Every structure is written in C-alpha cells, then in structure tokens.
Amino acid sequence: MHDSTRPWIALAAAIAVVGALVHVAAIPAGPAWYAYFGAPPSVVASARAGTWLAPVGAVAIGLLMATCGWYAGAALGIVRRPPLLRTGLAAMAAVCLPRALMLVPLAVTHPELRTTFQVVAAVLWGLAGAGFALGCARVHRQRRVPRRAAA
Secondary structure (H helix, E strand, O other): OOOOHHHHHHHHHHHHHHHHHHHHHHHHOHHHHHHHHOOOOHHHHHHHHOHHHHHHHHHHHHHHHHHHHHHHHHHHHOOOOOOOHHHHHHHHHHHHHHHHOHHHHHHHHHHOOOHHHHHHHHHHHHHHHHHHHHHHHHHHHHHHHOOOOOO
C-alpha cells in the first residue's frame, strides 16, 4: 500500500536540510547573505564586525534545522531513529505551523512584513510543519500496528 504522507514528510526533511545548509553557508558568505535572508540587524552587524554572534547563531540554528531533518528522515525510515521521535515531530509541527500562520495577522499590523521573502518563508514553514505533523501521525500509526511474528 502506498503511503501518501511520504512526499510531505520528505518535503519537510528537504526544507529543514536546505535551511540548515543556508544558515551554515551564511558564515563564509558574509553580512550580505545574513541581510538577504532576513537576519536581525544585530546579527548583520556582528557579521560585519567579525564578532561571534553571527556565526554562533548560524551554527545553532543550522543544528536545530538539521535535527528537524533527522527526525523527518527517521519518520521515513531512512535514518536512525532519534529519541522521542513522535514527541519531537509534534513539537516541530507545533512551532512551524503557527509560525506560518502568524504572517497573516502580523502583515495587517506590520505592513513591512508583506514582502516576497516573508511570504515564501511562511509558505515553507507551513509546508514543513505539515510534513512534521504527518510524520508524527505516521510514526504513531506504525507504533499501533502490531509487528508480525517471524515465521
């Protein structure tokens, strides 16, 4: 039987892994890269000044996003299962989905958020959140199905 959730979970994994790579690539790419991808002014200033805030923040966010990719990959069964897989996927969905939906009311009160970048980011957050939620449901379903006895 074909599992229709697989493409969504794979998309979430891809978004997370590409996001991790973008954050780590920002370190050698420099201040213009941080600014283009919407980093706060203090992070852009850190990159210009060569202080630790920008690279440490980029690595930290990159590691978080790579972890999200790992969890999505584990839900697909393509990488080793991390601890608390279902809980982790649920937490990721609980962060990503509201982040995506926040743009709508915030764009009304903060018109500066109505940019192509912010809309694309919200769509990507929403897609990733949907994939993580489906991954959580898939893992839950797999846990409930009894394993067949070895013949």
